[in-house]
Amino acid sequence: MNKPEDEKKGSNPIKGGAAQYMLLKKLVIILTALVVVLLISNTVLLIKLISNSNERKDVAQKVNGENYLESSIASGSGTEEDPQVSGNLTEDNTDDSGASSEKITDKTDDTSSEEISTTETAVKSEDEELDRQVEEILKGMTLHEKICQMFIVTPEELTGYETCTAAGEATKACLNDYPVAGIIYFASNLESREQTTEMISNMKSYAKEINGLPFFVSVDEEGGMVARCADELGTTTFSNMYEYKDEGTETAYNNARTIAEDISQFGFNLDFAPVADTWSNYDNTVIGKRAYSDDFEQTAELVAAAVKGFNDGGVLCSLKHFPGHGDTSQDSHSGAAYVTKGIEELEQEELLAFKSGIDAGADFVMVGHLTMTGVDGLPASFSYTMVTEELKNKLGFKGVVITDALEMGAIANIYSSADAAVNCVEAGIDIMLMPANLSGAVDGIKSAVESGSITEERINESVRRIIKLKLKKLKDK
Numbered sequence: 001m002n003k004p005e006d007e008k009k010g011s012n013p014i015k016g017g018a019a020q021y022m023l024l025k026k027l028v029i030i031l032t033a034l035v036v037v038l039l040i041s042n043t044v045l046l047i048k049l050i051s052n053s054n055e056r057k058d059v060a061q062k063v064n065g066e067n068y069l070e071s072s073i074a075s076g077s078g079t080e081e082d083p084q085v086s087g088n089l090t091e092d093n094t095d096d097s098g099a100s101s102e103k104i105t106d107k108t109d110d111t112s113s114e115e116i117s118t119t120e121t122a123v124k125s126e127d128e129e130l131d132r133q134v135e136e137i138l139k140g141m142t143l144h145e146k147i148c149q150m151f152i153v154t155p156e157e158l159t160g161y162e163t164c165t166a167a168g169e170a171t172k173a174c175l176n177d178y179p180v181a182g183i184i185y186f187a188s189n190l191e192s193r194e195q196t197t198e199m200i201s202n203m204k205s206y207a208k209e210i211n212g213l214p215f216f217v218s219v220d221e222e223g224g225m226v227a228r229c230a231d232e233l234g235t236t237t238f239s240n241m242y243e244y245k246d247e248g249t250e251t252a253y254n255n256a257r258t259i260a261e262d263i264s265q266f267g268f269n270l271d272f273a274p275v276a277d278t279w280s281n282y283d284n285t286v287i288g289k290r291a292y293s294d295d296f297e298q299t300a301e302l303v304a305a306a307v308k309g310f311n312d313g314g315v316l317c318s319l320k321h322f323p324g325h326g327d328t329s330q331d332s333h334s335g336a337a338y339v340t341k342g343i344e345e346l347e348q349e350e351l352l353a354f355k356s357g358i359d360a361g362a363d364f365v366m367v368g369h370l371t372m373t374g375v376d377g378l379p380a381s382f383s384y385t386m387v388t389e390e391l392k393n394k395l396g397f398k399g400v401v402i403t404d405a406l407e408m409g410a411i412a413n414i415y416s417s418a419d420a421a422v423n424c425v426e427a428g429i430d431i432m433l434m435p436a437n438l439s440g441a442v443d444g445i446k447s448a449v450e451s452g453s454i455t456e457e458r459i460n461e462s463v464r465r466i467i468k469l470k471l472k473k474l475k476d477k
Helices: 013-065 068-075 083-090 100-139 143-148 155-159 169-177 193-211 228-233 241-264 296-313 343-348 351-360 384-394 417-427 438-451 456-473
Strands: 151-153 182-184 216-219 221-223 316-322 337-339 364-367 370-372 400-403
Touching (some): 100 456, 143 456, 151 438, 155 169, 193 216, 221 228, 221 241, 241 296, 296 316, 316 351, 343 351, 351 364, 384 417, 400 456, 417 456, 438 456
Parallel strands (some): 182 216, 316 364, 337 370, 364 400
Protein backbone atom coordinates (compact mmCIF):
# COMPACT_ATOMS: atom_id res chain seq x y z
CA MET A 1 0.00 0.00 0.00
CA ASN A 2 1.48 3.38 -0.86
CA LYS A 3 1.85 6.09 1.99
CA PRO A 4 0.80 9.72 1.44
CA GLU A 5 3.55 12.03 0.16
CA ASP A 6 3.84 13.93 3.46
CA GLU A 7 4.27 10.80 5.43
CA LYS A 8 6.92 9.67 3.12
CA LYS A 9 8.90 12.81 3.95
CA GLY A 10 8.63 12.25 7.71
CA SER A 11 6.44 15.36 8.38
CA ASN A 12 4.79 15.58 11.91
CA PRO A 13 2.59 18.69 12.47
CA ILE A 14 2.25 18.14 16.24
CA LYS A 15 5.94 17.75 16.80
CA GLY A 16 6.77 20.89 14.75
CA GLY A 17 4.39 23.10 16.81
CA ALA A 18 5.98 22.04 20.09
CA ALA A 19 9.42 23.08 18.88
CA GLN A 20 8.22 26.52 17.90
CA TYR A 21 6.62 26.97 21.32
CA MET A 22 9.84 26.10 23.13
CA LEU A 23 11.80 28.57 20.99
CA LEU A 24 9.34 31.37 21.74
CA LYS A 25 9.52 30.59 25.46
CA LYS A 26 13.29 30.90 25.45
CA LEU A 27 13.10 34.27 23.68
CA VAL A 28 10.63 35.57 26.26
CA ILE A 29 12.92 34.50 29.11
CA ILE A 30 15.92 36.18 27.51
CA LEU A 31 14.02 39.42 26.88
CA THR A 32 12.70 39.41 30.45
CA ALA A 33 16.23 39.02 31.80
CA LEU A 34 17.47 41.89 29.65
CA VAL A 35 14.66 44.14 30.89
CA VAL A 36 15.50 43.29 34.52
CA VAL A 37 19.18 44.04 33.94
CA LEU A 38 18.36 47.36 32.33
CA LEU A 39 16.03 48.30 35.19
CA ILE A 40 18.70 47.49 37.77
CA SER A 41 21.36 49.48 35.86
CA ASN A 42 19.11 52.49 35.51
CA THR A 43 18.21 52.35 39.19
CA VAL A 44 21.89 52.29 40.22
CA LEU A 45 22.67 55.17 37.85
CA LEU A 46 19.77 57.21 39.23
CA ILE A 47 20.98 56.66 42.80
CA LYS A 48 24.52 57.85 41.86
CA LEU A 49 23.17 60.94 40.14
CA ILE A 50 21.09 61.87 43.18
CA SER A 51 24.08 61.29 45.45
CA ASN A 52 26.40 63.45 43.29
CA SER A 53 23.78 66.17 43.17
CA ASN A 54 23.53 66.24 46.96
CA GLU A 55 27.33 66.33 47.30
CA ARG A 56 27.54 69.28 44.92
CA LYS A 57 24.87 71.10 46.92
CA ASP A 58 26.82 70.49 50.14
CA VAL A 59 30.04 71.78 48.55
CA ALA A 60 28.26 74.82 47.16
CA GLN A 61 26.78 75.64 50.55
CA LYS A 62 30.18 75.25 52.21
CA VAL A 63 31.91 77.37 49.57
CA ASN A 64 29.34 80.15 49.73
CA GLY A 65 29.45 80.14 53.50
CA GLU A 66 33.23 80.62 53.54
CA ASN A 67 33.37 83.37 50.90
CA TYR A 68 35.45 81.06 48.78
CA LEU A 69 35.91 83.31 45.79
CA GLU A 70 37.14 86.22 47.89
CA SER A 71 39.51 83.94 49.79
CA SER A 72 40.78 82.39 46.54
CA ILE A 73 41.61 85.79 45.10
CA ALA A 74 43.39 86.80 48.30
CA SER A 75 45.45 83.61 48.33
CA GLY A 76 46.29 83.76 44.63
CA SER A 77 44.09 80.90 43.36
CA GLY A 78 41.64 81.33 40.53
CA THR A 79 43.56 84.23 38.96
CA GLU A 80 43.97 85.06 35.30
CA GLU A 81 47.38 83.40 35.36
CA ASP A 82 45.67 80.02 35.99
CA PRO A 83 43.11 79.61 33.16
CA GLN A 84 42.15 76.09 34.16
CA VAL A 85 41.09 77.10 37.65
CA SER A 86 39.58 80.33 36.38
CA GLY A 87 37.54 78.44 33.81
CA ASN A 88 36.18 76.08 36.43
CA LEU A 89 34.98 79.05 38.46
CA THR A 90 33.33 80.94 35.63
CA GLU A 91 32.27 78.55 32.82
CA ASP A 92 29.96 75.54 32.45
CA ASN A 93 32.67 73.46 30.70
CA THR A 94 30.44 70.42 30.14
CA ASP A 95 31.38 67.68 27.69
CA ASP A 96 29.01 65.51 25.65
CA SER A 97 28.02 63.50 28.72
CA GLY A 98 27.36 66.69 30.71
CA ALA A 99 29.11 65.31 33.81
CA SER A 100 32.88 65.22 33.44
CA SER A 101 33.58 68.95 33.85
CA GLU A 102 31.23 69.18 36.83
CA LYS A 103 33.32 66.57 38.61
CA ILE A 104 36.53 68.46 37.81
CA THR A 105 35.01 71.68 39.14
CA ASP A 106 33.85 70.03 42.34
CA LYS A 107 37.28 68.48 42.86
CA THR A 108 39.04 71.82 42.24
CA ASP A 109 36.69 73.64 44.61
CA ASP A 110 37.24 71.02 47.33
CA THR A 111 41.02 71.17 46.89
CA SER A 112 41.10 74.98 46.94
CA SER A 113 38.90 75.14 50.03
CA GLU A 114 41.14 72.63 51.80
CA GLU A 115 44.27 74.62 50.87
CA ILE A 116 42.72 77.87 52.10
CA SER A 117 41.62 76.23 55.33
CA THR A 118 45.09 74.76 55.84
CA THR A 119 46.77 78.13 55.20
CA GLU A 120 44.43 79.98 57.56
CA THR A 121 44.99 77.37 60.24
CA ALA A 122 48.78 77.63 59.85
CA VAL A 123 48.72 81.43 60.05
CA LYS A 124 46.46 81.34 63.09
CA SER A 125 48.67 78.77 64.76
CA GLU A 126 51.79 80.82 64.04
CA ASP A 127 50.15 83.96 65.39
CA GLU A 128 49.01 82.18 68.53
CA GLU A 129 52.53 80.85 69.09
CA LEU A 130 53.92 84.36 68.63
CA ASP A 131 51.44 85.73 71.17
CA ARG A 132 52.48 83.00 73.60
CA GLN A 133 56.15 83.93 73.22
CA VAL A 134 55.36 87.61 73.73
CA GLU A 135 53.47 86.88 76.95
CA GLU A 136 56.32 84.75 78.26
CA ILE A 137 58.83 87.53 77.59
CA LEU A 138 56.52 90.13 79.12
CA LYS A 139 56.13 88.11 82.32
CA GLY A 140 59.89 88.06 82.80
CA MET A 141 60.36 91.83 82.43
CA THR A 142 60.53 94.39 85.23
CA LEU A 143 58.51 97.59 85.01
CA HIS A 144 61.71 99.51 84.26
CA GLU A 145 62.57 97.20 81.38
CA LYS A 146 59.08 97.49 79.94
CA ILE A 147 59.14 101.28 80.07
CA CYS A 148 62.57 101.41 78.42
CA GLN A 149 61.18 99.39 75.50
CA MET A 150 58.91 102.35 74.83
CA PHE A 151 61.83 104.57 73.73
CA ILE A 152 64.09 104.99 70.72
CA VAL A 153 66.95 107.39 71.43
CA THR A 154 70.12 108.85 69.99
CA PRO A 155 73.39 107.20 71.05
CA GLU A 156 74.37 110.54 72.62
CA GLU A 157 71.30 110.59 74.88
CA LEU A 158 71.90 106.95 75.82
CA THR A 159 75.58 107.36 76.69
CA GLY A 160 76.00 111.01 77.57
CA TYR A 161 78.81 111.47 75.03
CA GLU A 162 78.77 114.50 72.74
CA THR A 163 79.13 112.53 69.47
CA CYS A 164 79.10 108.75 69.04
CA THR A 165 80.73 107.03 66.08
CA ALA A 166 81.31 103.64 67.72
CA ALA A 167 79.55 101.24 70.06
CA GLY A 168 81.82 99.68 72.67
CA GLU A 169 81.73 98.58 76.29
CA ALA A 170 80.59 102.00 77.54
CA THR A 171 77.61 101.87 75.22
CA LYS A 172 76.86 98.32 76.34
CA ALA A 173 76.86 99.37 80.00
CA CYS A 174 74.47 102.26 79.30
CA LEU A 175 72.18 99.98 77.29
CA ASN A 176 72.14 97.56 80.20
CA ASP A 177 70.97 100.38 82.49
CA TYR A 178 68.36 101.61 80.01
CA PRO A 179 67.45 98.73 77.64
CA VAL A 180 65.63 100.87 75.08
CA ALA A 181 63.80 99.49 72.03
CA GLY A 182 66.22 101.00 69.58
CA ILE A 183 68.59 103.70 68.42
CA ILE A 184 68.46 106.43 65.78
CA TYR A 185 71.55 107.57 63.92
CA PHE A 186 72.16 110.90 62.21
CA ALA A 187 74.78 112.12 59.75
CA SER A 188 77.24 112.93 62.54
CA ASN A 189 77.30 109.27 63.57
CA LEU A 190 78.18 107.97 60.09
CA GLU A 191 81.83 108.23 59.06
CA SER A 192 82.29 105.32 56.65
CA ARG A 193 80.53 102.21 55.49
CA GLU A 194 82.78 99.91 57.51
CA GLN A 195 82.52 102.02 60.68
CA THR A 196 78.71 102.25 60.38
CA THR A 197 78.30 98.51 59.80
CA GLU A 198 80.45 97.63 62.81
CA MET A 199 78.75 100.17 65.08
CA ILE A 200 75.29 98.86 64.17
CA SER A 201 76.35 95.23 64.48
CA ASN A 202 77.70 95.87 67.98
CA MET A 203 74.48 97.61 69.07
CA LYS A 204 72.34 94.69 67.91
CA SER A 205 74.64 92.22 69.58
CA TYR A 206 74.61 94.07 72.91
CA ALA A 207 70.81 94.34 72.92
CA LYS A 208 70.44 90.64 72.16
CA GLU A 209 72.83 89.76 74.96
CA ILE A 210 71.09 92.02 77.47
CA ASN A 211 67.43 91.06 76.94
CA GLY A 212 67.31 88.58 74.09
CA LEU A 213 65.28 90.92 71.89
CA PRO A 214 65.97 92.24 68.39
CA PHE A 215 66.89 95.93 68.25
CA PHE A 216 65.48 98.75 66.13
CA VAL A 217 68.27 100.59 64.29
CA SER A 218 66.71 103.57 62.60
CA VAL A 219 67.51 106.50 60.34
CA ASP A 220 65.75 109.29 58.44
CA GLU A 221 66.36 108.33 54.81
CA GLU A 222 63.63 109.88 52.70
CA GLY A 223 65.68 110.67 49.62
CA GLY A 224 66.26 114.22 48.48
CA MET A 225 66.97 116.81 51.16
CA VAL A 226 66.71 114.26 54.03
CA ALA A 227 69.20 111.49 53.25
CA ARG A 228 71.79 110.67 55.93
CA CYS A 229 73.24 107.59 54.20
CA ALA A 230 73.29 109.07 50.71
CA ASP A 231 75.07 112.18 52.03
CA GLU A 232 77.58 110.43 54.29
CA LEU A 233 77.99 106.89 52.95
CA GLY A 234 77.56 107.40 49.23
CA THR A 235 74.39 105.40 48.66
CA THR A 236 71.99 106.19 45.81
CA THR A 237 71.02 109.85 45.59
CA PHE A 238 67.53 111.03 44.72
CA SER A 239 65.76 114.29 44.12
CA ASN A 240 63.00 115.22 46.55
CA MET A 241 60.09 112.81 46.22
CA TYR A 242 57.81 115.60 44.97
CA GLU A 243 59.86 115.77 41.77
CA TYR A 244 58.75 112.22 40.88
CA LYS A 245 55.03 112.75 41.50
CA ASP A 246 54.03 112.51 37.83
CA GLU A 247 56.09 109.38 37.17
CA GLY A 248 53.54 107.18 38.90
CA THR A 249 53.46 104.42 41.45
CA GLU A 250 56.14 102.30 39.79
CA THR A 251 58.75 105.00 40.32
CA ALA A 252 57.57 105.58 43.91
CA TYR A 253 57.94 101.84 44.57
CA ASN A 254 61.36 101.55 42.90
CA ASN A 255 62.77 104.61 44.70
CA ALA A 256 61.67 103.29 48.08
CA ARG A 257 62.96 99.81 47.41
CA THR A 258 66.35 101.14 46.34
CA ILE A 259 66.61 103.25 49.49
CA ALA A 260 65.69 100.25 51.64
CA GLU A 261 68.21 97.97 49.98
CA ASP A 262 70.89 100.66 50.25
CA ILE A 263 70.52 101.21 54.00
CA SER A 264 69.84 97.59 54.97
CA GLN A 265 73.35 96.62 53.82
CA PHE A 266 74.73 98.50 56.84
CA GLY A 267 72.26 96.95 59.28
CA PHE A 268 69.53 99.58 59.42
CA ASN A 269 66.16 97.89 59.81
CA LEU A 270 63.84 100.88 60.31
CA ASP A 271 63.47 103.93 58.08
CA PHE A 272 61.42 106.91 59.22
CA ALA A 273 59.92 107.33 55.76
CA PRO A 274 57.86 107.80 53.64
CA VAL A 275 56.52 111.30 54.21
CA ALA A 276 52.74 110.89 54.03
CA ASP A 277 52.05 114.62 54.31
CA THR A 278 50.50 116.41 51.33
CA TRP A 279 52.07 119.74 50.41
CA SER A 280 48.75 121.57 50.29
CA ASN A 281 50.02 124.85 51.73
CA TYR A 282 52.78 126.39 49.63
CA ASP A 283 53.78 128.61 52.56
CA ASN A 284 54.86 125.43 54.30
CA THR A 285 58.64 125.07 54.12
CA VAL A 286 59.33 122.31 56.68
CA ILE A 287 57.65 119.70 54.47
CA GLY A 288 57.51 121.28 51.02
CA LYS A 289 58.94 119.00 48.36
CA ARG A 290 59.67 116.25 50.85
CA ALA A 291 56.02 115.35 50.23
CA TYR A 292 55.13 112.98 47.39
CA SER A 293 52.49 115.33 45.98
CA ASP A 294 50.36 118.42 46.51
CA ASP A 295 47.23 116.42 45.70
CA PHE A 296 45.65 114.32 48.46
CA GLU A 297 44.58 111.40 46.30
CA GLN A 298 47.84 111.26 44.39
CA THR A 299 49.79 111.31 47.65
CA ALA A 300 47.74 108.35 48.85
CA GLU A 301 48.56 106.32 45.73
CA LEU A 302 52.26 107.11 45.77
CA VAL A 303 52.71 106.57 49.51
CA ALA A 304 51.09 103.13 49.32
CA ALA A 305 53.49 102.16 46.54
CA ALA A 306 56.45 103.48 48.55
CA VAL A 307 55.45 101.43 51.61
CA LYS A 308 55.49 98.28 49.51
CA GLY A 309 58.89 99.27 48.14
CA PHE A 310 60.40 99.76 51.59
CA ASN A 311 58.97 96.46 52.78
CA ASP A 312 60.22 94.56 49.74
CA GLY A 313 63.60 96.23 50.13
CA GLY A 314 64.01 94.71 53.59
CA VAL A 315 63.32 97.46 56.12
CA LEU A 316 60.41 98.51 58.30
CA CYS A 317 59.02 101.92 57.41
CA SER A 318 57.05 104.66 59.15
CA LEU A 319 54.37 106.94 57.75
CA LYS A 320 54.85 110.51 58.95
CA HIS A 321 53.73 113.03 60.26
CA PHE A 322 50.22 112.01 61.37
CA PRO A 323 47.70 113.56 60.94
CA GLY A 324 49.49 115.70 58.32
CA HIS A 325 52.12 118.46 58.50
CA GLY A 326 51.72 119.71 54.92
CA ASP A 327 49.08 122.37 55.56
CA THR A 328 50.78 124.14 58.47
CA SER A 329 52.56 127.48 58.21
CA GLN A 330 54.77 126.82 61.24
CA ASP A 331 57.65 124.40 61.86
CA SER A 332 57.17 122.06 64.85
CA HIS A 333 60.96 121.70 65.16
CA SER A 334 61.18 125.19 66.60
CA GLY A 335 57.75 125.78 68.11
CA ALA A 336 54.04 125.08 67.94
CA ALA A 337 52.50 124.26 64.57
CA TYR A 338 48.73 124.41 64.20
CA VAL A 339 46.19 122.27 62.34
CA THR A 340 42.85 124.03 62.12
CA LYS A 341 40.87 121.32 60.32
CA GLY A 342 38.35 119.13 62.12
CA ILE A 343 38.21 115.32 62.03
CA GLU A 344 35.77 115.11 59.12
CA GLU A 345 37.83 117.38 56.86
CA LEU A 346 41.06 115.56 57.79
CA GLU A 347 39.49 112.21 56.91
CA GLN A 348 38.55 113.51 53.48
CA GLU A 349 42.01 114.98 52.79
CA GLU A 350 45.17 114.50 54.90
CA LEU A 351 44.29 111.09 56.30
CA LEU A 352 43.82 109.48 52.87
CA ALA A 353 47.55 108.89 52.53
CA PHE A 354 47.87 107.48 56.05
CA LYS A 355 44.98 105.09 55.43
CA SER A 356 46.45 103.89 52.13
CA GLY A 357 49.88 103.47 53.72
CA ILE A 358 48.43 101.47 56.60
CA ASP A 359 46.54 99.25 54.16
CA ALA A 360 49.76 98.76 52.18
CA GLY A 361 51.52 97.34 55.25
CA ALA A 362 53.31 100.14 57.12
CA ASP A 363 54.50 98.86 60.51
CA PHE A 364 54.97 102.31 62.12
CA VAL A 365 53.05 105.56 62.09
CA MET A 366 54.85 108.65 63.41
CA VAL A 367 52.61 111.20 65.12
CA GLY A 368 53.58 114.84 64.74
CA HIS A 369 53.54 117.47 67.48
CA LEU A 370 50.82 119.39 65.67
CA THR A 371 48.44 121.39 67.83
CA MET A 372 44.94 120.27 66.84
CA THR A 373 43.00 123.52 67.23
CA GLY A 374 40.15 122.10 65.16
CA VAL A 375 39.84 118.98 67.35
CA ASP A 376 40.82 119.27 71.01
CA GLY A 377 43.54 121.92 71.17
CA LEU A 378 46.24 119.39 72.12
CA PRO A 379 49.40 118.36 70.28
CA ALA A 380 48.43 115.28 68.24
CA SER A 381 51.04 113.25 70.14
CA PHE A 382 49.19 114.03 73.40
CA SER A 383 45.69 113.58 71.95
CA TYR A 384 43.72 110.47 72.87
CA THR A 385 41.22 111.49 70.21
CA MET A 386 43.83 111.49 67.46
CA VAL A 387 46.06 108.60 68.56
CA THR A 388 43.64 106.06 70.01
CA GLU A 389 40.21 106.94 68.65
CA GLU A 390 41.24 108.02 65.15
CA LEU A 391 44.50 106.23 64.31
CA LYS A 392 44.18 102.98 66.24
CA ASN A 393 40.41 102.51 66.29
CA LYS A 394 38.96 104.25 63.26
CA LEU A 395 41.83 103.71 60.82
CA GLY A 396 42.43 100.29 62.34
CA PHE A 397 46.20 100.63 62.72
CA LYS A 398 47.58 97.56 64.53
CA GLY A 399 51.27 98.40 64.29
CA VAL A 400 53.50 100.58 66.47
CA VAL A 401 52.64 104.25 67.02
CA ILE A 402 55.70 106.44 67.57
CA THR A 403 56.07 110.15 68.24
CA ASP A 404 58.15 112.60 66.31
CA ALA A 405 61.25 113.64 68.30
CA LEU A 406 60.22 114.82 71.77
CA GLU A 407 63.21 117.15 71.95
CA MET A 408 61.60 119.33 69.25
CA GLY A 409 60.62 122.85 70.24
CA ALA A 410 56.87 122.21 69.99
CA ILE A 411 57.21 119.92 73.05
CA ALA A 412 60.53 120.59 74.79
CA ASN A 413 59.90 124.35 75.01
CA ILE A 414 56.75 123.76 77.02
CA TYR A 415 56.84 120.38 78.78
CA SER A 416 59.35 118.51 80.93
CA SER A 417 60.51 115.13 79.64
CA ALA A 418 58.52 113.41 82.39
CA ASP A 419 55.27 115.23 81.64
CA ALA A 420 55.67 114.83 77.90
CA ALA A 421 56.21 111.08 78.23
CA VAL A 422 53.20 110.62 80.52
CA ASN A 423 51.00 112.63 78.16
CA CYS A 424 52.09 110.47 75.24
CA VAL A 425 51.33 107.21 77.06
CA GLU A 426 47.92 108.47 78.13
CA ALA A 427 47.14 109.33 74.51
CA GLY A 428 48.00 105.80 73.36
CA ILE A 429 51.55 106.27 72.01
CA ASP A 430 53.65 103.07 71.96
CA ILE A 431 57.18 104.44 71.45
CA MET A 432 58.55 107.87 72.26
CA LEU A 433 61.34 109.10 70.00
CA MET A 434 64.29 111.11 71.27
CA PRO A 435 63.18 112.52 74.62
CA ALA A 436 65.21 115.52 75.75
CA ASN A 437 66.05 113.56 78.92
CA LEU A 438 65.73 109.77 78.80
CA SER A 439 66.06 109.10 82.53
CA GLY A 440 63.54 111.85 83.33
CA ALA A 441 61.04 110.44 80.83
CA VAL A 442 61.41 106.87 82.13
CA ASP A 443 61.08 108.01 85.75
CA GLY A 444 58.02 110.09 84.87
CA ILE A 445 56.17 107.07 83.46
CA LYS A 446 57.30 104.85 86.34
CA SER A 447 55.97 107.36 88.88
CA ALA A 448 52.65 107.57 87.01
CA VAL A 449 52.28 103.77 87.15
CA GLU A 450 53.22 103.62 90.83
CA SER A 451 50.71 106.36 91.65
CA GLY A 452 47.97 104.63 89.68
CA SER A 453 47.40 107.37 87.09
CA ILE A 454 48.64 104.94 84.42
CA THR A 455 48.02 101.21 84.79
CA GLU A 456 50.78 98.68 84.21
CA GLU A 457 48.42 96.96 81.78
CA ARG A 458 48.52 100.12 79.66
CA ILE A 459 52.31 99.75 79.54
CA ASN A 460 51.93 96.06 78.69
CA GLU A 461 49.62 96.93 75.81
CA SER A 462 52.31 98.94 74.04
CA VAL A 463 55.17 96.60 74.91
CA ARG A 464 53.20 93.68 73.47
CA ARG A 465 52.95 95.49 70.13
CA ILE A 466 56.65 96.33 70.19
CA ILE A 467 57.90 92.86 71.08
CA LYS A 468 55.53 91.15 68.66
CA LEU A 469 56.75 93.31 65.79
CA LYS A 470 60.36 92.63 66.71
CA LEU A 471 59.88 88.87 66.86
CA LYS A 472 57.85 88.80 63.67
CA LYS A 473 59.88 91.13 61.46
CA LEU A 474 63.39 91.48 62.90
CA LYS A 475 64.55 87.89 63.34
CA ASP A 476 67.23 88.29 60.68
CA LYS A 477 67.55 92.07 60.70
